[in-house]
Amino acid sequence: MFKIAVIGTGYVGLTTGIGLANFGCSILCMDIQEDKISNLNKGIMPFYEPGMEEALKVNMACNRLNFSTKIAEGIEWAEVVFIAVGTPQGIKGKADLSAVMNVAELIGKSLNGYKIIVTKSTVPVGTNEKIKEVISSFNTKKHDFDIVSNPEFLREGRALYDFYHPDRVVVGTDNPRPVETIRRIYRPLYLNEIPFVFTDIRTSELIKYSCNSFLAMKVAFINEISRLCDAVGADVSKIAYAMGKDGRIGGKFLHPGPGFGGSCFPKDTEAMKMFAEEVNVDVSIINAIIQSNNTQKEYMVEKIKKRFARLKGIQLGILGLAFKSETDDIRESPAVFVVKRLIEEGAVLRVYDPQATENAKLVLGEKVFYAINEYDAIINADGLVILTEWNQFRNLDLLKIASLMRGKMFFDYRNIYDMAEVENSSLIYEGIGR
Numbered sequence: 001m002f003k004i005a006v007i008g009t010g011y012v013g014l015t016t017g018i019g020l021a022n023f024g025c026s027i028l029c030m031d032i033q034e035d036k037i038s039n040l041n042k043g044i045m046p047f048y049e050p051g052m053e054e055a056l057k058v059n060m061a062c063n064r065l066n067f068s069t070k071i072a073e074g075i076e077w078a079e080v081v082f083i084a085v086g087t088p089q090g091i092k093g094k095a096d097l098s099a100v101m102n103v104a105e106l107i108g109k110s111l112n113g114y115k116i117i118v119t120k121s122t123v124p125v126g127t128n129e130k131i132k133e134v135i136s137s138f139n140t141k142k143h144d145f146d147i148v149s150n151p152e153f154l155r156e157g158r159a160l161y162d163f164y165h166p167d168r169v170v171v172g173t174d175n176p177r178p179v180e181t182i183r184r185i186y187r188p189l190y191l192n193e194i195p196f197v198f199t200d201i202r203t204s205e206l207i208k209y210s211c212n213s214f215l216a217m218k219v220a221f222i223n224e225i226s227r228l229c230d231a232v233g234a235d236v237s238k239i240a241y242a243m244g245k246d247g248r249i250g251g252k253f254l255h256p257g258p259g260f261g262g263s264c265f266p267k268d269t270e271a272m273k274m275f276a277e278e279v280n281v282d283v284s285i286i287n288a289i290i291q292s293n294n295t296q297k298e299y300m301v302e303k304i305k306k307r308f309a310r311l312k313g314i315q316l317g318i319l320g321l322a323f324k325s326e327t328d329d330i331r332e333s334p335a336v337f338v339v340k341r342l343i344e345e346g347a348v349l350r351v352y353d354p355q356a357t358e359n360a361k362l363v364l365g366e367k368v369f370y371a372i373n374e375y376d377a378i379i380n381a382d383g384l385v386i387l388t389e390w391n392q393f394r395n396l397d398l399l400k401i402a403s404l405m406r407g408k409m410f411f412d413y414r415n416i417y418d419m420a421e422v423e424n425s426s427l428i429y430e431g432i433g434r
């Protein structure tokens with residue numbers, strides 16, 4: 001049973017810890033946030049992720065999964081150390097690598113024998129080489145270690161499922177020594193014939209950015225088509241369906257919406273733009289993705305403005321604040337962007353999200369009224385705006401909505417309703433590109 005330390009207990013670190021504990025490894029998840037670790041030790045999840053709390057408790061009960069803030073001790077205990085700390089957007093869009101480098105320093109100081117250091121955090125090309133340099137410079141006793149780049153591809157809301165059923169596992173090494181251990185750690189996936197991509201570290205780092213940028217491009221593309229549809233009177237749903245049936249294109253990530261958000265696509269496209277600039281490579285497609293996504297978010301506000309003479313004093317019911325359904329994550333959420341812009345325009349907002357309200361309160365404060373459910377959000381509203389595609393918003397009682405609202409506008413910014421059905425309830429439907 002491998003002894004594995006996971007540093008950083010966020011979406012990626014906790015998923016990795018629970019997943020590897022389920023594979024039979026002995027896991028110590030660590031973080032600098034005392035309250036997070038203290039809650040985890042009581043079996044309390046730090047964020048909403050379907051199915052995770054049960055898996056957490058099962059593995060804790062078997063004593064395969066433990067939590068600590070004593071990171072140096074944890075590194076000394078472990079044979080393999082996973083780095084899963086955040087790499088948020090930093091100055092001028094560059095990835096902020098301070099947490100990764102702090103961890104590298106601590107690893108260097110705590111080495112007490114050969115260890116494999118696995119980077120799960122998304123890091124720009126060349127970062128693992130810097131991690132190696134930092135570890136080496138603090139590794140005064142000159143213990144052996146190897147670096148492995150093993151980027152994560154999970155989706156929030158389906159994190160554990162994705163851990164057990166990844167489309168592929170990418171392993172970047174510049175040295176064959178750690179490969180067999182990584183293979184054995186991921187043995188259950190290997191046995192299930194999940195494709196493994198063994199490559200060098202730089203290629204592995206760039207695979208992660210290429211995947212995220214490509215997916216962001218698909219979203220930005222269909223959003224751009226939706227704007228075109230609005231202008232020329234075509235139906236983006238039919239276009240996306242027909243495009244998706246083309247095996248060369250594929251139907252996934254062709255759903256128009258208020259723009260991509262979350263903790264990955266926005267920062268990773270920005271970071272890719274920055275590290276491409278540093279090596280003087282023109283990445284005009286990446287630049288266009290970022291620009292196009294900003295346009296889409298602002299376009300959501302413009303569509304609302306067009307329907308009212310002025311937004312000052314207009315009351316809107318907002319359904320959804322998370323950047324997508326099945327998560328409480330509001331980082332770079334287009335819903336939060338739209339809400340902030342509507343507040344600037346003077347609109348009065350009642351907002352509701354099934355999971356993200358507590359996080360939203362930290363950024364929106366007292367500027368909006370927090371409704372207790374979707375119907376409470378639209379009482380006396382001039383319009384309703386669906387911004388996140390939660391399942392519970394897909395089957396609203398339209399007649400009840402029409403009777404509770406004082407106005408008629410129904411902005412379906414996830415295109416989840418049938419226009420005729422909404423309009424039969426004497427509401428006025430406005431989707432995206434339909």
Ligand SMILES: NC(=O)c1ccc[n+]([C@@H]2O[C@H](COP(=O)([O-])OP(=O)(O)OC[C@H]3O[C@@H](n4cnc5c(N)ncnc54)[C@H](O)[C@@H]3O)[C@@H](O)[C@H]2O)c1
Pocket residue numbers: 007008009010011012013030031032033036071084085086087099100102103120121122123152153154155156263264
């Ligand atoms: N969230 C996703 O869907 C996702 C998917 C794939 C890859 N990633 C990448 O994985 C990395 C982690 O993302 P996340 O969403 O899990 O982040 P997160 O913000 O949820 O968690 C990061 C954790 O690291 C901890 N931390 C920060 N500095 C630390 C330090 N010095 N020592 C110990 N712990 C420290 C924080 O307290 C936090 O709990 C990022 O690079 C991200 O781009 C994220």
